[in-house]
Amino acid sequence: MKRVTLLCLAMPLAGASVASASIANFDSFAEGDIGLSFTDAGITFFNLDDRATPGFRTFTIEAAAPTLSGPGFSPPNALGFGSWVPGPGAAFSQCGSFMFTTGSVQTHASIDVFEWLSPAGNIISLEAFRNGVLVASDSAVIPGNFQLNHWTLSVSGTPFDTLRVIGSGSSDRGIFIGLVDNVVVTPAPHTALVLAALLGRRRRPRPD
Numbered sequence: 001m002k003r004v005t006l007l008c009l010a011m012p013l014a015g016a017s018v019a020s021a022s023i024a025n026f027d028s029f030a031e032g033d034i035g036l037s038f039t040d041a042g043i044t045f046f047n048l049d050d051r052a053t054p055g056f057r058t059f060t061i062e063a064a065a066p067t068l069s070g071p072g073f074s075p076p077n078a079l080g081f082g083s084w085v086p087g088p089g090a091a092f093s094q095c096g097s098f099m100f101t102t103g104s105v106q107t108h109a110s111i112d113v114f115e116w117l118s119p120a121g122n123i124i125s126l127e128a129f130r131n132g133v134l135v136a137s138d139s140a141v142i143p144g145n146f147q148l149n150h151w152t153l154s155v156s157g158t159p160f161d162t163l164r165v166i167g168s169g170s171s172d173r174g175i176f177i178g179l180v181d182n183v184v185v186t187p188a189p190h191t192a193l194v195l196a197a198l199l200g201r202r203r204r205p206r207p208d
Helices: 007-014 190-199
Strands: 022-024 032-035 038-040 043-049 059-063 077-081 093-095 097-101 106-115 123-130 133-141 149-160 162-168 176-187
Touching: 022 043, 077 093, 106 123, 106 162, 123 149, 133 149, 149 162, 162 176
Parallel strands: none
Antiparallel strands: 022 176, 032 059, 038 043, 043 097, 059 077, 077 176, 093 176, 097 162, 106 149, 106 176, 123 133, 123 162
């Protein structure tokens, strides 16, 4: 008779704890260009593509008050894409996609997206990947109402290691024009890591 033993999981599961979230609000940076990649609160942002300029563009820090206010914005700064205006007020720049990660396995992420004058009908999505495979996503459809729009996009529950914000659609190469703030990423607790490892490998029977 063959059997599979799972006794090795008993101690890790019993001692599991909830991990604290990393929150990037970009408020510790000076306004201006910040480079092709940067790290805030342990979250690294990279691969910004505006689908217009050859190669990747630099991220920017925008002092966005009073243009942005209310839910989803933590004054004074937001993250921009390749352009910014000095002092109060905010420049909204076009974005095709960008990526971010903590470098570890995560189970929850959210991001506040502010959009203005983007092509109507295009879609803004937050996508989560595990080992290069898409495992979860959340999206908003741009209404084209000539107003400042705000969405909180989030993914949760399924372990992932990298995230991407991406525009898609038939108009203007699928871009959106906007800023983002309050990026929250919660690492997977030990329980989730153990279960993900178990489900991701083939169980080998142990002979009697």
